[in-house]
Amino acid sequence: MSGQITDAQDVSKQKNVVELNALTKEFQDLVAVNDVTLSVKDGEILTLLGPSGCGKTTTLRMIAGFETPTKGEIRLTGDDVSETPPYKRDTGMVFQRYALFQHMTVADNIAFGLKMQGTPDSEIDSRVSEMLEMVKLSGLQGRYPAELSGGQQQRVALARSLIIEPSVLLLDEPLANLDKKLREEMRMEFLRLHEELDVTMVYVTHNQEEALMISDRMAVMSDGNLHQVGTPEEIYLNPNDEFVADFIGQATFLSGSVTDAGSIYTIELQMGGVIEVARSSIESPDETEVGSDVNVLFRPEKFHIEKHTGADIGRNQFTGHVEESTYLGDTIEYYVRAGNERIQVNQQSLTQAREIDDGDEVLISFDEDTPLVLPSRGQ
Numbered sequence: 459m460s461g462q463i464t465d466a467q468d469v470s471k472q473k474n475v476v477e478l479n480a481l482t483k484e485f486q487d488l489v490a491v492n493d494v495t496l497s498v499k500d501g502e503i504l505t506l507l508g509p510s511g512c513g514k515t516t517t518l519r520m521i522a523g524f525e526t527p528t529k530g531e532i533r534l535t536g537d538d539v540s541e542t543p544p545y546k547r548d549t550g551m552v553f554q555r556y557a558l559f560q561h562m563t564v565a566d567n568i569a570f571g572l573k574m575q576g577t578p579d580s581e582i583d584s585r586v587s588e589m590l591e592m593v594k595l596s597g598l599q600g601r602y603p604a605e606l607s608g609g610q611q612q613r614v615a616l617a618r619s620l621i622i623e624p625s626v627l628l629l630d631e632p633l634a635n636l637d638k639k640l641r642e643e644m645r646m647e648f649l650r651l652h653e654e655l656d657v658t659m660v661y662v663t664h665n666q667e668e669a670l671m672i673s674d675r676m677a678v679m680s681d682g683n684l685h686q687v688g689t690p691e692e693i694y695l696n697p698n699d700e701f702v703a704d705f706i707g708q709a710t711f712l713s714g715s716v717t718d719a720g721s722i723y724t725i726e727l728q729m730g731g732v733i734e735v736a737r738s739s740i741e742s743p744d745e746t747e748v749g750s751d752v753n754v755l756f757r758p759e760k761f762h763i764e765k766h767t768g769a770d771i772g773r774n775q776f777t778g779h780v781e782e783s784t785y786l787g788d789t790i791e792y793y794v795r796a797g798n799e800r801i802q803v804n805q806q807s808l809t810q811a812r813e814i815d816d817g818d819e820v821l822i823s824f825d826e827d828t829p830l831v832l833p834s835r836g837q
């Protein structure tokens with residue numbers, strides 16, 4: 459806990475490279491980005507994460523200057539850039555489609571930004587060689603983009619935007635066009651480059667796993683709205699609302715209402731039964747009192763599952779039967795039918811031999827501090 463507090467203080471001391479203040483973008487009557495306030499600290503990787511159409515690209519394009527905000531303010535390294543054209547904003551951009559110049563060699567593609575800045579040729583040559591080495595493309599400088607693989611093309615795109623040493627690198631789903639294995643490899647490359655160059659990055663993705671892996675902090679969006687900003691751990695362990703909880707990681711939600719609110723909260727579930735939950739598991743204690751409707755979030759790995767032998771059902775236990783199960787190597791995923799609900803349970807498979815089959819009656823149980831109780835938004 460003390461470690462987290464120190465981190466937060468360190469982060470607050472860092473200067474903001476990007477600041478968005480109440481940023482809104484409307485296209486006719488569509489609100490693509492709605493009142494987003496967000497800052498990106500020097501040297502961090504911040505991901506904008508959310509489903510397709512939630513406003514990620516529009517946000518990024520406003521930072522780069524390709525799109526004009528309807529309302530709100532953008533600051534880059536402290537300066538209001540509302541009137542600054544894209545080429546003067548000191549940002550680099552990498553797109554999903556690499557957008558390389560097809561008629562130029564790798565070296566000329568990478569050198570492009572420096573040429574535009576009027577950098578002397580001798581300096582360009584040495585910086586291009588350095589960059590080629592950095593992105594592991596040494597020896598390929600004479601090739602044309604069409605002669606490269608997708609992964610190599612994306613490395614050229616990265617090198618081309620990094621060579622001008624932008625204050626912030628903006629990346630719009632840069633790995634979305636690559637196959638799974640290459641994508642995983644390239645994620646490691648991003649982290650390595652980030653480590654070596656210390657460049658601030660705003661990284662757009664709709665891929666939760668990718669965001670969890672590469673982010674210092676992530677900003678979760680849907681329908682133009684920013685739901686939560688935090689470290690991957692904060693977001694996973696302490697989602698602000700149901701959208702975030704559902705979008706990041708796997709979850710089962712059970713609705714109910716509070717019947718006692720002391721150091722232990724008791725909740726009567728709609729599916730039947732009463733559970734007891736620690737006060738520390740209540741997301742908004744101020745909003746959650748006796749009579750409140752709540753949604754209880756369970757992460758599948760927090761459940762314990764065993765065959766039901768007919769013993770009495772204790773506190774914080776459910777019975778049900780296995781409808782479906784999937785063996786995933788290190789875990790087994792079970793879907794357990796309990797009343798009207800389908801509950802997902804993940805079990806580490808290496809710890810014990812598989813002994814539960816589809817159709818089996820099972821007993822699932824949880825500790826009182828493992829669920830998260832969210833206020834019900836009245837659905």
Ligand SMILES: Nc1ncnc2c1ncn2[C@@H]1O[C@H](COP(=O)(O)OP(=O)(O)O)[C@@H](O)[C@H]1O
Pocket residue numbers: 485488489490508509510511512513514515516517
């Ligand atoms: N130039 C545009 N004109 C009209 N609507 C647009 C334009 N650009 C984006 N939109 C709409 O704005 C919303 C957000 O789009 P976008 O920022 O591209 O989302 P994302 O990148 O998260 O998939 C979508 O509904 C999209 O259709």
Ligand SMILES: [Mg+2]
Pocket residue numbers: 511514515516
């Ligand atoms: Mg997009």
